[in-house]
Every structure is written in C-alpha cells, then in structure tokens.
Amino acid sequence: MTTTHLPLIATTCCAPLVKEPLDADAADDHARTLKALADPTRLRLLSIVASSVGAEACVCDLIEPVGLSQPTVSHHLKVLTEAGFLTRTKRGTWAYYALVPGALEEVAAWLSAP
C-alpha cells in the first residue's frame, strides 16, 4: 500500500489575505492552490470524496458521477493530490482518494482571517 500525501502548496506561514499587501511569491503560491480548486469537475470530485464514508472514495466510484473518462478523472485527482487536498492510496487494483484533514480549512482561514 502506497500513500501519496503532499503538503499544501501555500504553507500556513503567511499572514491572512486581508491583513497586509501580498508579495509576488506568496501571491503565486496562493493562486496555485486556489487554481487547483477553481474547476467545476475538481470541486465535484472533492465534494464526492469528502461526503463519502470516512471521507475516502475509490477512483472506480468517481468516474460515473462526473461523466468523464477515467484518464480525465485521474488527471483532476492528481491536481488535487499535488495541491495537498487529497491523499492517494493504492489498494489492490484501485486507487483510493481521501480528503486531507484541515486542508480546506487552511485555505478558508487564509481567505477570511481578520
């Protein structure tokens, strides 16, 4: 069993968005994280994984609901995994994707903290 778990691209180091002017590097990092979310298929995949039992789902159960090919779904899941929102675990034939606890909350806190 192999689990891929990458950290969020934008780290928790940084001041909230509204607190002080962002420098260019921090803006690039945060934009990259938000771009991973800013796609309707990826939002749907995240919501399906997150609302599954144990916040985990087999890739085999993610293809039909979004109505796209397996390679396309796998591409979107890879983007979400690389951005730190999902982990990927191989069990037997299939890959299972799980929501990374706290990852969405980290983005939310950065966006809205005073």
Place this chain on the structure above:
Amino acid sequence: MTTTHLPLIATTCCAPLVKEPLDADAADDHARTLKALADPTRLRLLSIVASSVGAEACVCDLIEPVGLSQPTVSHHLKVLTEAGFLTRTKRGTWAYYALVPGALEEVAAWLSAP
C-alpha cells in the same frame, strides 16, 4: 458618485463543499467565484485594497505596487468587482475600490463548514 456592487456569483444558498456531492450547476458557479480569486495579480490587488485605510483604495494607488499597466489593473479589478469581492465608486477623476464586507468570509465558510 456611482457605486457598482454586484452579488457574489455563488450564492449563500448552498450546502458546504464537503457535505454532499455538488451538482454540475453549483460546481460551475463556485468554480467561477474561485477563478476570480485564483490569480496572483488579483490576490495582490485584493490584499492591497483590504489592508488600506477603510478597506478602500484609489485605482491610482494600485498600479505601481503590482507593476502592470492601468488597463491590465483595471481588467483585474473588474473581474473582482463582477465576482462580488469589490465595489467600485467613481469620485471625480478616479475610481475607488472597496472590499465587500463578508464576501471572502462567504467563500471561506462554503469551503470549510462541516
């Protein structure tokens, strides 16, 4: 004085991202809102406006910090205004942009609410 104030594209009607599978229309709406944020220049502009006195800034003070042309800056500000994150008020020669109270918090709540 004219103020442009548009509602967030994605309304507050919807269940949080992680609560249930998103339907295609809701996913489109939320992706559009997140795309408005998912750009380094727009994040920098938002952070400058938000951290200015009264969370408002003249477009004349936004051009130099991001190092882009006025038309480019105005384009990005228009995207943020149309997405509901900023208001635009014309006073004399200049346009002033202000953060919409609660707009970022609305996105954050949708992303992270249990």
